[in-house]
Amino acid sequence: MIVPYVAGGAADITARVMAAHMTKDLGATVVVENKPGANGMIGTDMVAKAAPDGYTLLMGTVSTHAINQSVYGKLPYDPVKDFVPVTLVIPVPNILELNPKFADKHGIRTVADLIKYLKANPNSVNMASTGNGTSTHLSGELFQTMTGTQMTHVPYKGSSPALTDVMAGSADLIFDNLPSSMAFLKSGKLRPLAVTGSQRSPALPDVPTMAEAGVAGYDASSWFGLLAPAGTPPAVVDKIQRDVAAALQLPAVRAQLQAQGATPSGNTPDQFKQFMAQETAKWAEVVKKSGAKVD
Template identity: 45%
Template sequence: MNQTKRTLLKSALATLMGAALLQPVMAQEKSYPTKPITFVVPYSPGGPLDGVARLLAEHAGKTLKQTIIVENKPGAGGNIGATMVARAKPDGYSIVMGAVATHAINPWLYKSLNYDPVKDFEPVLLVSEVPNVLVVSTAFSDKNNIKDVASLLEYAKSNPGKLNYASGGNGSAGHLAGELLKQRTGIDAVHVPYQGASPAKLSLLSDQTQFMFDNLASALPLVNDGKVRALALTTKATSDIMKDVPTMEASGIKDFDISTWFGIFATGGTPDAVVNTLHQAFATAMQDEAVKKQLLTMGSDTKPSSPEEFAAKVKSEMAKYKEIVKISGATAQ
């Protein structure tokens, strides 16, 4: 057998072996899913995020003709649930409802993280993005004529060290927003962290603290009841739910863009075909009226992104929060 024939034979054998190796993978991708999918929510059951996840799982499961099991794995700011999916087999049968905390804040907040927010995940789609809102208690605002951001800053500069602001904990979005406000404006305000947003709001209502940055949906009932006054939204865009409330930027605070967002991630290395199948199923689920209604109560419209758009957002948010966490000086174990 001459050299040319040997080369051709080797090439043909290599092609056949490659095809044989690829066949099971291609068959798996084509038939996916063939068994139930575990959808990890890295927060406690019963909250708004858990409710959205269960609705999405129900409707996406119908499209996929397969059961999607929601499993709550709270703890360590969402890190426990995120780690579970980061370490799973990259086959599309483990997905997680990641958030700004798990993928943009925690990488800079925690000294040690058991996952890489970029390498260990495949973004599927952004589900929701909700503004935070700067609020003051009505009693405090009425007593001191605080009607907008400008008057709050004027009070702060006239009364240095007398303002306390509440947050749901060290390194929380509310804490980071408060420190960013201090850095952007030069005001003197003391951070008072609480174990969650509820006790933080109680401190505001009892005048132990004077202002806080809260999630839009969480603040809305208190705003509607007249117990707190909304001064500004923390995103670049206004909200249909609070049409009369300006943004921080419109209030004179430049480069202030903080939101609460969450979206679906698969394990890093999951095949593109599987990621696209998941994306199509969940994007379809987001068009369901029940899902739209649930998201609207959280202050969010349904605008699912492509996997590529979501991946770009995660990287952008990581860069932004690296600076903000550094400014805050916050750390977590």
């Protein structure tokens, strides 16, 4: 299973949870390989060009299959033609979180406090992201567009280095995938202000949604799903989907993922295909409004 991002991020965490249980169900060892680079495009392209025999899968993301085609002028792969959808593993919100010392210094306790500070100090706040054109980047761009604020975007190569710098104070805040931030939120090393989905996360029930916090209509969630190279036999795809869906119903797996702020899915290949088409249209509009396109 190829993860097109660095170890320690939400895609990697999700892949390793699933690989452990797929190994039991499929009767063959499922190995997770991290192939990061170019906002997921390097690892994704590797899978696009792999043999369609069911032995190479991609842990695809909102970036690799719904955002990159709008952000970048040309991709090395076609997110629709080069892949067969297997199943959506988890949808997961991003979370707006701050360096606690920065928040305390400027009296920022709520989203309203942050907006007030940003309007009084345009471009003075460093907003980290997991890379140009990622959902963490575009979540921030959408926030700025909807609130009339301006921050300085600082892209990193994945969640781990971005979170390290936010916690160290080199950057002030980040919109990160919830699974990769959960441990730091629980320990108090990061301070949450709002989740970016339409509903509160069961893992952080006291943290409001962005809409509840005053930014009406805001919704910018991430997701992770399995895809296979185009041409993979339908019977093989269906077998993998059934095994993954069954694993996602196991109490131990659900507990692991829910503890990270995720909601297990396991939908059908057709449902996942329709979901990705809807997501592609939604994020294309966000990219258009934010001007986040990279030539």
